[in-house]
Amino acid sequence: MTDNVNRQILLVEKPTGKLAPQNFKMVDGKMPEPKDGEVLLRVRYISLDAANRAWMHGATYRSAVEANTVMAGGGIAEVVSSKAPGLAKGDLVFGDTGWQEYAAVPGRYLVKVPHLEPMTHLLSVFGIAGLTAYFGLLNVGKPKSGETVVVSAAAGSVGSIVGQIAKIKGCRVVGIAGGKDKCNWLTSELGFDAAVDYKAEPVFKALKAAAPKGIDVYFDNVGGDILEACLPQMNLHGRIACCGAISQYDGAPSPTGPRGVPGLIVVKRLTMQGFIVMDFEDQREQAMADLQRWVKSGQLKVQEDIINGLENTPQALIGLLAGENRGKRMVKV
Amino acid sequence: MTDNVNRQILLVEKPTGKLAPQNFKMVDGKMPEPKDGEVLLRVRYISLDAANRAWMHGATYRSAVEANTVMAGGGIAEVVSSKAPGLAKGDLVFGDTGWQEYAAVPGRYLVKVPHLEPMTHLLSVFGIAGLTAYFGLLNVGKPKSGETVVVSAAAGSVGSIVGQIAKIKGCRVVGIAGGKDKCNWLTSELGFDAAVDYKAEPVFKALKAAAPKGIDVYFDNVGGDILEACLPQMNLHGRIACCGAISQYDGAPSPTGPRGVPGLIVVKRLTMQGFIVMDFEDQREQAMADLQRWVKSGQLKVQEDIINGLENTPQALIGLLAGENRGKRMVKV
Numbered sequence: 001m002t003d004n005v006n007r008q009i010l011l012v013e014k015p016t017g018k019l020a021p022q023n024f025k026m027v028d029g030k031m032p033e034p035k036d037g038e039v040l041l042r043v044r045y046i047s048l049d050a051a052n053r054a055w056m057h058g059a060t061y062r063s064a065v066e067a068n069t070v071m072a073g074g075g076i077a078e079v080v081s082s083k084a085p086g087l088a089k090g091d092l093v094f095g096d097t098g099w100q101e102y103a104a105v106p107g108r109y110l111v112k113v114p115h116l117e118p119m120t121h122l123l124s125v126f127g128i129a130g131l132t133a134y135f136g137l138l139n140v141g142k143p144k145s146g147e148t149v150v151v152s153a154a155a156g157s158v159g160s161i162v163g164q165i166a167k168i169k170g171c172r173v174v175g176i177a178g179g180k181d182k183c184n185w186l187t188s189e190l191g192f193d194a195a196v197d198y199k200a201e202p203v204f205k206a207l208k209a210a211a212p213k214g215i216d217v218y219f220d221n222v223g224g225d226i227l228e229a230c231l232p233q234m235n236l237h238g239r240i241a242c243c244g245a246i247s248q249y250d251g252a253p254s255p256t257g258p259r260g261v262p263g264l265i266v267v268k269r270l271t272m273q274g275f276i277v278m279d280f281e282d283q284r285e286q287a288m289a290d291l292q293r294w295v296k297s298g299q300l301k302v303q304e305d306i307i308n309g310l311e312n313t314p315q316a317l318i319g320l321l322a323g324e325n326r327g328k329r330m331v332k333v
Numbered sequence: 334m335t336d337n338v339n340r341q342i343l344l345v346e347k348p349t350g351k352l353a354p355q356n357f358k359m360v361d362g363k364m365p366e367p368k369d370g371e372v373l374l375r376v377r378y379i380s381l382d383a384a385n386r387a388w389m390h391g392a393t394y395r396s397a398v399e400a401n402t403v404m405a406g407g408g409i410a411e412v413v414s415s416k417a418p419g420l421a422k423g424d425l426v427f428g429d430t431g432w433q434e435y436a437a438v439p440g441r442y443l444v445k446v447p448h449l450e451p452m453t454h455l456l457s458v459f460g461i462a463g464l465t466a467y468f469g470l471l472n473v474g475k476p477k478s479g480e481t482v483v484v485s486a487a488a489g490s491v492g493s494i495v496g497q498i499a500k501i502k503g504c505r506v507v508g509i510a511g512g513k514d515k516c517n518w519l520t521s522e523l524g525f526d527a528a529v530d531y532k533a534e535p536v537f538k539a540l541k542a543a544a545p546k547g548i549d550v551y552f553d554n555v556g557g558d559i560l561e562a563c564l565p566q567m568n569l570h571g572r573i574a575c576c577g578a579i580s581q582y583d584g585a586p587s588p589t590g591p592r593g594v595p596g597l598i599v600v601k602r603l604t605m606q607g608f609i610v611m612d613f614e615d616q617r618e619q620a621m622a623d624l625q626r627w628v629k630s631g632q633l634k635v636q637e638d639i640i641n642g643l644e645n646t647p648q649a650l651i652g653l654l655a656g657e658n659r660g661k662r663m664v665k666v
Contacts, residue, residue, distance in 0.1 A: 060600045223595045242595040253596060256589035262556045262575040263586060265607035267393045272605040274598035 004031045008100035009313055011071045014056050018250050019321060024071065024314040032104035039084045040104055041077035043097045045306075046313060046331040047123045048073070048320050049157075050221075053249040061276055070098040071313075075333075076113070076122050077103065087112065094122065099313050101333055124157060124328035125291055125302045128277050132243060133161035134287045135280040137219055138169075140241040140273050145170030147216035148235075150207065152226050153246055155182040157328035160190060162219045164300050167191050171217075174210045176203065176226060178323045185326065190301060203229040214238075222247045228258035234268050242274040250321045303327025337364045341433035342646055344404045347389050351583050352654060357404065357647040365437035372417050373437055374410035376430045378639075379646060379664040380456045381653050382407070382490075383554075386582040394609055395429075403431040404646075408666075409446070409455050410436065420445065427455060432646050434666055457490060457661035458624055458635045461610050465576060466494035467620045468613040471502075473574040473606050474550035478503030481544045483563060486554035486579055488515040490661035493523060495552045497633050500524050504550075507543045509536065509559060511656045518659065523634060536562040547571075555580045561591035567601050575607040583654040636660025 008029040015023045034040045052073055055065045065072045075097040079087050084107025087093065095110040097103040113122050124130060136158075143149050149166040153159045154175025163186065166173045175186040176196045183195035194210035196203060203226055207215075214235040220227050223245030234240070248254055265272065280287070294300035305325045307316045313331045320329050341362040348356045367373045385406055388398045398405045408430040412420050417440025420426065428443040430436040446455050457463060469491075476482050482499040486492045487508025496519065499506045508519040508528045516528035527543035529536060536559055540548075547568040553560050556578030567573070581587055598605065613620070627633035638658045640649045646664045653662050 220595060227595060228590075240595075242598045244599055245596045248596055253592075255592055257561075257592050257594035258590045259586075259588055261590035261594050262553060262560060262573075262605065262607065263578045263581055265575045265605055266577055266609075267607070269607040269609060269612060270605075271607075272595065272598055272603075274595065274600070274602045274604075276599075276602060279602060 005029070006031050006100055006102045007310055008070050008098070009310065010069065011056070011065055011067055013067050017252070019053055019056075019318050021314050021318065026311055029070075029100065031102055034081065034083050034104040036083050037108070038104045038106050039082040039087050039093075039110065040080040040102065041093065041095075041097055042080050042102055043075050043077045043100060043333045045120060045123055046073050046075040046097070046099060046310075046333060047127070048313070048317050048325075048329040048331065049128075050244055050246045050249055050321060052317055053321055057249070057253070061278075070100050072096055073099050074123075074128070076119060082107070084108075092119070092122070094127065099310065101310060120304050120306060120330060121295075121302060123330050124304050125161060125295055125300065126288060127328075129157035129328050130161055130291050131277045131280075131284065131287055133158045133165060134291060135277060135283070136241045136243050136275055137162050137165050137217070139280060139283070140275050141217035141219055141239050143169055143171045143217045146172075148172045148174065148211045148213055149217045149219065150174045150176065150211060150215045150230060151219040151221070152176040153221035153244075153323075154186055154192070154195065155326050156221065157325075158243060159219070159221055160186075160303055160327055161300065163192050164190055165294075166217075168294060168299055172211070172213075174207065176207075182326060198226060204233075207233055217241065219243060220245075224248060224254060224258070228260065231258060231260040231264050234264070234270050236268050238268060238270050240270060240272040242272055246321070305329040307331050309333075338362070339364050339433055339435045340643055341403050341431070342643065343402065344389070344398055344400055346400050350585070352386055352389075352651050354647050354651065359644055362403075362433065364435055367414065367416050367437040369416050370441070371437045371439050372415040372420050372426075372443065373413040373435065374426065374428075374430055375413050375435055376408050376410045376433060376666045378453060378456055379406050379408040379430070379432060379643075379666060380460070381646070381650050381658075381662045381664065382461075383577055383579045383582055383654060385650055386654055387577075390582070390586065394611075403433050405429055406432050407456075407461070409452060415440070417441070425452070425455070427460065432643065434643060453637050453639060453661075453663060454628075454635060456663050457637050458494060458628055458633065459621060460661075462490035462661050463494055463624050464610045464613075464617065464620055466491045466498060467624060468610060468616070469574045469576050469608055470495050470498050470550070470552055472613060472616070473608050474552055474572050476502055476504050476550045479505075480549035481505045481507065481546055481568075482550045482552065483507045483509065483540065483544060483548045484552040484554070485509040485559050486577075486656075487519055487525070487528065488659050489554065490658075491576060492552070492554055493519075493636055493660055494633065496525050497523055498627075499550075501627060501632055505544070505546075507540065509540075515659060531559060537566075540566055550574065552576060553578075557581060557587060557591070561593065564591060564593040564597050567597070567603050569601050571601060571603050573603060573605040575605055579654070638662040640664050642666075
């Protein structure tokens with residue numbers, strides 16, 4: 001709080017093509033003053049998510065981000081002072097703090113989180129990434145032991161957890177990721193049965209070899225061509241958990257959808273279901289208990305990709321959209 | 334059985350574009366001789382279904398139909414003589430008899446059906462059409478009273494029943510059909526709240542007016558552009574029951590799918606689910622009881638479109654694919 005300055009990153013203009021550094025600007029803002037019902041937060045870690053880019057296209061499950069405002073983003077923050085009931089100095093919270101050092105946020109928009117070590121796990125395995133993987137795989141994908149589960153963006157924050165939970169549940173797991181290193185990591189470190197490098201080989205054919213019995217559950221983080229490659233390989237009554245469409249976020253969305261919709265959905269009696277983690281709020285406790293147990297036992301490995309310095313946040317998001325991260329990417333403010 | 338001749342219609346070649354009369358040929362076949370386990374059937378009514386055309390593309394939920402064989406098709410038939418256990422002369426059965434006057438079919442592929450009047454109801458409301466509408470709407474679409482249900486091919490055999498069941502369940506019902514007459518019939522005779530004439534008006538805009546609160550359940554018989562028009566108008570947690578893709582059957586299937594898949598599925602947390610009637614075999618009794626009660630009470634009107642003469646079967650299918658029928662089309666052999 002030195003100098004009464006709050007460093008902030010603004011989205012100066014909405015990108016029309018690929019996101020670029022010049023879409024952002026760092027400014028020295030004023031230290032915010034919390035109003036009644038608000039708390040003053042010191043931001044500790046900012047979460048980077050492909051969805052940040054989708055927010056720039058328009059309203060999704062939240063309203064669109066607008067040009068010339070502080071870029072929106074979730075983060076873990078510490079309460080500096082509070083005018084909100086139920087929150088006190090020193091508490092840790094998760095909320096949309098935006099890309100800045102300090103934020104004044106209404107208490108009702110914040111979720112109090114426990115002090116745990118490392119704190120970063122609150123953004124990865126015990127945060128939205130972990131819960132999205134858990135609910136999307138188990139409540140939407142509903143894999144049975146012995147079934148084949150395929151996950152795209154498999155080395156990412158959600159995908160890396162999806163694949164490991166599927167292994168815990170006794171499935172054959174195939175990950176789709178970009179690059180040899182990521183693919184090796186999936187099979188040698190995380191226990192995936194096979195990995196497909198979409199940058200090096202045609203996905204349809206490689207999947208056919210990696211999932212010879214077909215696909216029972218496809219956890220889709222990317223949409224586009226990879227979804228199209230999976231559709232004809234789905235087994236009867238297969239389930240597609242629609243978690244995201246990363247391939248469509250950075251640039252203009254594709255004017256068409258994947259071939260085979262709805263023909264293959266009918267013929268194979270598939271279910272495609274979209275979800276977000278908030279849909280399963282009532283089952284959060286059970287999920288957290290399972291995730292904590294698996295992490296403790298070593299069955300679930302946590303991979304984090306922590307970048308230092310608020311000023312590096314734009315480049316961190318641009319890199320994430322290009323697929324350079326492994327596991328959960330975040331910025332230490 | 335006069336002259337020991339069995340008139341048959343062969344599919345002489347698989348169509349590459351639109352189905353045409355010259356894809357078929359009528360021949361005088363030999364009267365079949367049932368082997369052990371088979372029955373000799375006299376075909377009474379042949380069911381015409383958009384799926385007949387889909388079978389020509391390749392294996393679907395049944396194997397593909399092949400050139401220079403009797404065209405496949407379901408029908409109601411009477412047992413002439415039986416070498417199969419459980420079936421006797423005079424019994425009525427439903428099965429894949431093909432487009433011919435007589436067929437020898439293994440007993441295990443046939444379903445015995447009750448003698449009821451009119452017999453044609455066994456192919457319409459009490460047959461696959463009625464059960465498809467029932468299970469697809471109630472088990473897949475899961476409409477709640479007060480919700481908005483949209484159905485395409487609404488004047489067809491399945492769609493006309495879907496809309497009426499949705500009305501019985503207290504929904505606002507919008508039908509999409511081709512032509513003013515069909516649309517008038519839906520609203521004035523069948524009790525639909527509104528109808529959209531896809532041949533006369535842009536579907537997206539007309540739907541917006543007809544379903545001002547958005548769509549909770551879309552029962553999709555057609556796929557293609559109409560599915561694409563419905564997707565952005567789906568409400569949060571909406572359900573799309575994928576029953577068929579008529580728009581894709583007659584000609585080469587579209588090389589792309591509807592825009593918004595999977596983006597809108599994620600954002601709106603939609604469920605798209607394919608199904609066929611056989612998936613719900615265990616609930617058939619309840620369905621039949623409900624359908625019979627609704628027909629008896631007059632809540633469910635049955636529309637049939639009966640064409641006379643085996644020789645007219647090819648034209649009857651071609652016309653069905655062009656949307657000329659109202660209600661369930663069949664041929665009286």
